Structure formats: C-alpha cells, structure tokens
Amino acid sequence: MKITDEATLSACLAALKACEYACRFASDACAADAKADLLGPCIRANRDCVDACVATQAQLGAGGSWDALSAQLHACRRACLECADECAPVAANLPECGAAAVAARACAAACSNVRPLGSLAKPA
Numbered sequence: 493m494k495i496t497d498e499a500t501l502s503a504c505l506a507a508l509k510a511c512e513y514a515c516r517f518a519s520d521a522c523a524a525d526a527k528a529d530l531l532g533p534c535i536r537a538n539r540d541c542v543d544a545c546v547a548t549q550a551q552l553g554a555g556g557s558w559d560a561l562s563a564q565l566h567a568c569r570r571a572c573l574e575c576a577d578e579c580a581p582v583a584a585n586l587p588e589c590g591a592a593a594v595a596a597r598a599c600a601a602a603c604s605n606v607r608p609l610g611s612l613a614k615p616a
Contacts, residue, residue, distance in 0.1 A: 495552075495561065496606045505552060507602035508568070511595040512545040515575060518592035525586060534589060537571075537578035541596055544571035548603065558608050565603045572600040 495501065519538035522531040548568040551561055576596040583590030 495558070495608055497609065500605050501552065504602040504606050505549060507595075507599040508545045508549050508552075511572060511592075511599035512542050512549075514588075514592045514595035515539075515541040515545070518579060518586070518588040521586050521588035522582075531582065531586075534578045534582055537575040538589075538592060541571045541575035541592075544568040545599065552606075561606075565606055569600045569603045572596040572603070576600070 496504075515538040519535050519542065522528060522535045522538065525531060528535070544567055548564050551564040573596070576593040579589035579593035579596070583593060
C-alpha cells in the first residue's frame with residue numbers, strides 16, 4: 493500500500509532524522525553534565541525518542557501494512573512528546589535539550605500527517 497504523498501513522506505523522514513540527531517546530542521549533553529545523576533529521566537526519554545525515530549524511519553522505508561506502520565507512527569509520536577515534556581524544563585540550563593524538545597514536537601506533528609494515499613482514514 494502506498495502511503496501519503498511524496499512531500500509529506502519526505503517531510504516526515506526529515507523530521508525523524510532531525511529529531512534523532514537532536515535527541516542523541518541532548519542525551520550526550522545530559523550525560524556529560526555535572527548534574528547527570530538528576531537528569532536520568534531526560535536521558536532515558538531522549539534515548540527512547542532516538543530509538544523510536546530510527547525504528548520509524550526503517551518502517552517507512554520497508555513498507556508493509558498500514559496497521560503496522562500506523563502503530564509505529566503512534567509509538568514514535570508518543571515517544572517524541574514524552575521526550576519534549578522531559579526536555580523542556582531543563583532547556584534553560586542545557587540548550588541541547590531545548591533543541592531536542594523543538595525537534596521532538598516537530599517530529600510528532602510530522603508523524604501525524606502520514607496516512608494511506610487515497611484514504612479518508614485519520615492520520616496516525
């Protein structure tokens with residue numbers, strides 16, 4: 493099944509890649525911070541977001557059923573929003589987390605725009 497139009501797919505893939513890199517960078521910055529022991533939830537949320545973005549990129553490239561892809565997009569969107577929620581409070585002290593929060597929210601929005609072509613189905 494063909495999913496979404498090329499522009500939406502490209503935008504989603506770009507957002508996934510940008511989020512992957514921003515969250516990986518934020519996770520590393522948190523781990524290197526003097527207060528790393530207090531940033532455990534932020535580090536985990538960033539790593540979970542990276543994993544979700546990587547898996548979603550692979551799923552988008554592999555094709556397959558809409559049900560499987562929809563579930564992956566939903567999981568990625570949740571991981572991104574959780575990451576943004578964890579990163580936002582520490583963004584003032586760690587700008588990398590601010591960038592990750594912005595990228596994660598953009599990625600969640602991009603994942604919401606993917607849907608089967610020619611379908612009236614709601615976005616994932």
